[in-house]
Amino acid sequence: MNKPKSRESKPVTHKTKKPAKQTRPGWDIYFINIAKAVSTRATCLRRRYGAVITKDNVIVSTGYNGAPSGMIDCLEAGKCTRKELQIPHGERYELCHSVHAEANAIIRASADELKGSTIYISGCDGEGEECVSEPCMMCKRMILNAGIFKVVYSDGNGCYHIINPSDWLRNRV
Ligand SMILES: [Zn+2]
Numbered sequence: 001m002n003k004p005k006s007r008e009s010k011p012v013t014h015k016t017k018k019p020a021k022q023t024r025p026g027w028d029i030y031f032i033n034i035a036k037a038v039s040t041r042a043t044c045l046r047r048r049y050g051a052v053i054t055k056d057n058v059i060v061s062t063g064y065n066g067a068p069s070g071m072i073d074c075l076e077a078g079k080c081t082r083k084e085l086q087i088p089h090g091e092r093y094e095l096c097h098s099v100h101a102e103a104n105a106i107i108r109a110s111a112d113e114l115k116g117s118t119i120y121i122s123g124c125d126g127e128g129e130e131c132v133s134e135p136c137m138m139c140k141r142m143i144l145n146a147g148i149f150k151v152v153y154s155d156g157n158g159c160y161h162i163i164n165p166s167d168w169l170r171n172r173v
């Protein structure tokens, strides 16, 4: 299993394709692919993200982005305001009604489960193309306070990054 290096400033890139000789996927590939499957449940037209939280390689929680329970989501409304206005990635989240995948996964896990856990995030755009799934600044703050120890997210190119959330502290996310 790949361990994040706490003193590393840049995320490390790993290939999601398994080596030719390996007969079964490693844990990180296994769970990032499950996160990808979870993302298909998302209700936003612009981006669909899935998150999986694991502890000791056991899934404790999953989440995908969507409107809060009982609120009309982008799919039902037939439009996404951030998509319509072509808001750049990471900006104007107040225009979006979604609770993010990471947040939904975190609120469904207990504090004990979250401490020292790993979160896997994968997503795709409206056309189904895999996209960079680095958490937004609000989710980064939540991940830090949840005590999550390792973050694995797809890089949008069939690879994934592994990062220790403490690396975010330097730039004050
Ligand atoms: Zn939307």
Ligand SMILES: [Zn+2]
Binding pocket: 100, 101, 102, 135, 136, 137, 138, 139, 140
């Ligand atoms: Zn977020």
